Amino acid sequence: xxxGLRDRRRVLSPRPVDEEDRFxxxxxxxxxxxxxxxxxxxxxxxxVVTVDRGRYACLLEDGSMVTAMRARELGRRGAVVGDEVxxxxxxxxxxxxxxxxxxxEERRSVLRRTADDDDPIERIIVANAEQLVVVAAxxxxxxxxxxxxxxxxxxxxxxxxxxxVVTKLDLAAADDLLAIYRDVPMPVxxxxxxxxxxxxxxxxxxxxxxxxxxxGSSGVGKSTLVNALVPDSRQRVGxxxxxxxxxxxxxxxxxxxxxPDRGWVVDTPGVRSFGLAHVDRDRLVSxxxxxxxxxxxxxxxxxxxxxEVCELDEWVEAGHAAAERLxxxxxLLVNRDES
Numbered sequence: 001x002x003x004g005l006r007d008r009r010r011v012l013s014p015r016p017v018d019e020e021d022r023f024x025x026x027x028x029x030x031x032x033x034x035x036x037x038x039x040x041x042x043x044x045x046x047x048v049v050t051v052d053r054g055r056y057a058c059l060l061e062d063g064s065m066v067t068a069m070r071a072r073e074l075g076r077r078g079a080v081v082g083d084e085v086x087x088x089x090x091x092x093x094x095x096x097x098x099x100x101x102x103x104x105e106e107r108r109s110v111l112r113r114t115a116d117d118d119d120p121i122e123r124i125i126v127a128n129a130e131q132l133v134v135v136a137a138x139x140x141x142x143x144x145x146x147x148x149x150x151x152x153x154x155x156x157x158x159x160x161x162x163x164x165v166v167t168k169l170d171l172a173a174a175d176d177l178l179a180i181y182r183d184v185p186m187p188v189x190x191x192x193x194x195x196x197x198x199x200x201x202x203x204x205x206x207x208x209x210x211x212x213x214x215x216g217s218s219g220v221g222k223s224t225l226v227n228a229l230v231p232d233s234r235q236r237v238g239x240x241x242x243x244x245x246x247x248x249x250x251x252x253x254x255x256x257x258x259x260p261d262r263g264w265v266v267d268t269p270g271v272r273s274f275g276l277a278h279v280d281r282d283r284l285v286s287x288x289x290x291x292x293x294x295x296x297x298x299x300x301x302x303x304x305x306x307x308e309v310c311e312l313d314e315w316v317e318a319g320h321a322a323a324e325r326l327x328x329x330x331x332l333l334v335n336r337d338e339s
Contacts, residue, residue, distance in 0.1 A: 040102045043086035047264075048079045048101075049256040056101060058087060059258070066091050068099040079104050081254045081266060082127040082211060111158050111213060114275030117335045122278045126213045126254060126266045131161040131206070135216030135225065138172035144217060145180055149288075149328040150274040151215050152184070156287040157279045163206060165199075167191045167221040180322045183290040191221070200228055204261070211256075211264045218270030226267045230257045281336045288329050290321040305330055 046058035046066070056068045056079055068087055070078060079085055084105040090097035111125045111132065132155040136143050148164065155162040164181055166174055169192040181188055187206065191199040206212075207229065216222040254268045279287065285304060286292050294315030298304065307313045316326050 038102075040086060040088055043088050043102055044091060046085055046087050047256065048081055048083045048085055050081055050253055051079070052253065054078075056085075058085060058099075058101070059256075060087075060091060064091070064093065066093045066097075066099050068101045071100040071102045073102065074104065077104065080124045080127050081256050082129060082213075082264075083107070084128065109158055109160055111154060111160060112278050113154060113271075114277040116273065116275045117277050117332075119275050119277050125215070125268060126211075126256070128211055129158075129160055129213045129266065130210045131155075131163060131212045133163045133165055133203075133212055133214045135165045135167060135214060135220045135222040136177070137168045137217075137220040138166065138174055138177060139168055140171070141217055141219050143177050145177065145324055146328050146331070147217065147271070147274060148181075149325065150276055150332075151271075152186070153276055153279060153284065153287040153332070154274065156289065157276075157283060162186045164188045165191060165203070165225070167225075168193075170194060180324045183321050184325070185289055191225070196228065200225070203229060204259075207259060207263050207265065209262045211266070213254075213266040213268060215268055215271060215274075217272065220270075222270070223267060226257065226265055229265055230259060276332065281333065284329065284332055284336070288321075288325060291315070291326060291329060294320055303333065305333055 044060060046060050046068075048056050049059050049065075050057045054070070056070070058066055058068050060066065066087070068085075068089075071088075079101055085101045086103035086105070087099050088102050089099040091099055107127045109129055110127055111129050112122045113125055114120075114122055132151065134148050134151045134155075136145075136148050143166075152162050152164075163186060164184075166177060166188065167190075169190050174190060178188065178190075189199060189202050203225065214222050214226055254266055256264050256266045258264055276284075285295060291312055294312050295302070295304065297311045299309060302310050304310045304312060312321075312326055312329075315321060316323050
């Protein structure tokens with residue numbers, strides 16, 4: 001009987017076919033998706049100066065600071081410090097305003113590190129950097145040449161220029177440390193408390209109109225140099241803290257600071273380790289440029305670990321590179337083989 005009633009309704013109550021019948025009714029979760037994405041031609045350019053729990057402090061071209069969220073259309077791709085991005089939404093930075101990052105411009109360089117040499121997760125320190133300044137102290141804390149070497153490897157692997165700044169020359173002799181990097185093709189700048197102005201003048205010339213990231217252990221004087229290079233850095237850090245609602249300091253999170261005379265400085269937290277799992281083993285030797293030149297006569301299958309076969313020992317004995325650098329390279333090669 002129910003079947004007959006259904007048939008009767010079908011006959012007595014015909015309904016004309018409409019567009020929903022042809023293409024399906026739009027219900028919750030069934031709206032057709034389009035691959036076309038808005039171009040956001042009116043988006044404003046900005047630079048990410050720091051990141052805090054999914055919120056991005058961005059500096060606009062007019063010098064104003066806003067906090068932005070990542071747009072859904074970016075998927076899982078997140079911005080990092082140094083990224084050049086495009087923003088849409090309310091950029092007045094007032095209460096209850098919303099600004100979104102809708103585009104991350106192509107990165108010109110990426111400086112990476114991992115927690116350990118066997119850690120597969122890469123951590124991007126900064127994007128679009130042009131040079132890396134590694135700061136090392138002669139005392140308090142004691143110099144760590146192997147940590148410096150790891151930072152330099154990351155820079156050479158990322159095709160970023162490297163600079164070594166050695167601080168506290170007024171407290172300890174620098175000859176031994178400077179001798180290690182005598183043959184490395186990079187500038188070495190020395191700094192002492194009673195001649196800080198000369199150090200800053202040299203740094204300003206190298207930093208002008210460039211993006212430079214500073215890396216070093218806690219206590220080496222890295223942030224002291226940054227504060228001197230960017231006189232209003234404390235005020236800018238305070239502005240970022242107010243914008244993001246967090247107590248943010250240069251010692252706990254990477255932050256990009258614009259230089260007074262064009263250019264950017266990225267201050268980073270003090271590092272205790274610098275993993276290089278992202279660097280291919282075959283590239284490690286090339287990241288020691290003064291040693292790479294000595295591998296010409298090595299056998300084609302040389303792993304550079306056996307002094308009986310490898311020519312690098314003779315290269316060092318001839319005075320082309322420091323023995324400490326060869327030891328550092330071989331430690332990295334062994335760690336890579338064991339991981």
